[in-house]
Amino acid sequence: MRFLRRNIPDTPPLTSPTEICCVISKLDNKKAPGQDQIKNIALKSLPINSITHLTKIINKCLQLSHLPKPWKYAIITMLPKPGKDLKHPINFRPISLISSIAKIYEKILLARIEKHTFDNRIIPDFQHGFRKETSTCHQLLRAANKIIYGFNHIKTTGGLLLDVEKAFDRLWHNGLLYKLIQLQYPV
Numbered sequence: 496m497r498f499l500r501r502n503i504p505d506t507p508p509l510t511s512p513t514e515i516c517c518v519i520s521k522l523d524n525k526k527a528p529g530q531d532q533i534k535n536i537a538l539k540s541l542p543i544n545s546i547t548h549l550t551k552i553i554n555k556c557l558q559l560s561h562l563p564k565p566w567k568y569a570i571i572t573m574l575p576k577p578g579k580d581l582k583h584p585i586n587f588r589p590i591s592l593i594s595s596i597a598k599i600y601e602k603i604l605l606a607r608i609e610k611h612t613f614d615n616r617i618i619p620d621f622q623h624g625f626r627k628e629t630s631t632c633h634q635l636l637r638a639a640n641k642i643i644y645g646f647n648h649i650k651t652t653g654g655l656l657l658d659v660e661k662a663f664d665r666l667w668h669n670g671l672l673y674k675l676i677q678l679q680y681p682v
Contacts, residue, residue, distance in 0.1 A: 507607035507681040509554045512546045518602045519546075522595065529594040530568050538595055553600055566597035608680065617678055 522535040541549070556562065569591035579586035593601075609627075612618055621637065623629035638654065645652035659665070 507557055507604070507611075509557055510550055510603050512543065512550045514603065514606075515546055515550050515553065515599065518599050521602075522598065527592050529592045529597065530570055531565065531594045531596065533595045535595055538599075549596070549599070553603055556600060557603075562597075562600070566594050566600065569593045611680055615678065 519535075519538045519541070522538065524534075524536045524539075526535055528534050572590045572592060573587040574590055575581050576586050576588055581587075618626060623631065623633045623637075642652045644650075
């Protein structure tokens with residue numbers, strides 16, 4: 496995919512031991528480990544020398560646009576949905592337990608994606624999903640304000656609400672990659 500890029504930085508900004516320590520400190524000790532069986536509490540006890548080595552590994556992954564194969568594997572646990580008939584597989588929710596190191600890498604990548612998205616104003620102000628310090632309550636308040644405005648100005652207000660079932664399963668992945676390239680996300 497590198498040949499499709501034009502004037503895009505080769506890599507996202509690299510990380511530092513300080514950022515890695517910050518990410519590790521926020522990991523929940525109660526979360527189950529992935530296939531590597533490294534618990535979050537163990538990561539919080541790492542000496543600075545190990546943090547430095549982990550930083551080098553993650554930076555190399557960022558530079559090479561690489562996700563190591565062991566970080567791609569997950570232990571899948573099926574949890575029953577509350578109040579549902581357990582005879583039907585659709586009434587279970589899969590939980591993926593990934594490597595704790597992969598979680599750190601994921602959080603580092605997410606920080607880069609959020610920064611690029613914010614700096615380039617990619618998500619419009621009226622979208623509240625996937626943005627810090629916003630929620631569905633903000634969108635409900637926005638809708639209520641539009642309705643009240645229309646009512647006060649003797650105008651008709653219409654709304655269309657869609658809930659796409661299994662939206663991620665229906666995602667056109669090549670189209671998403673194309674949009675990421677167009678929006679100049681570093682790869």
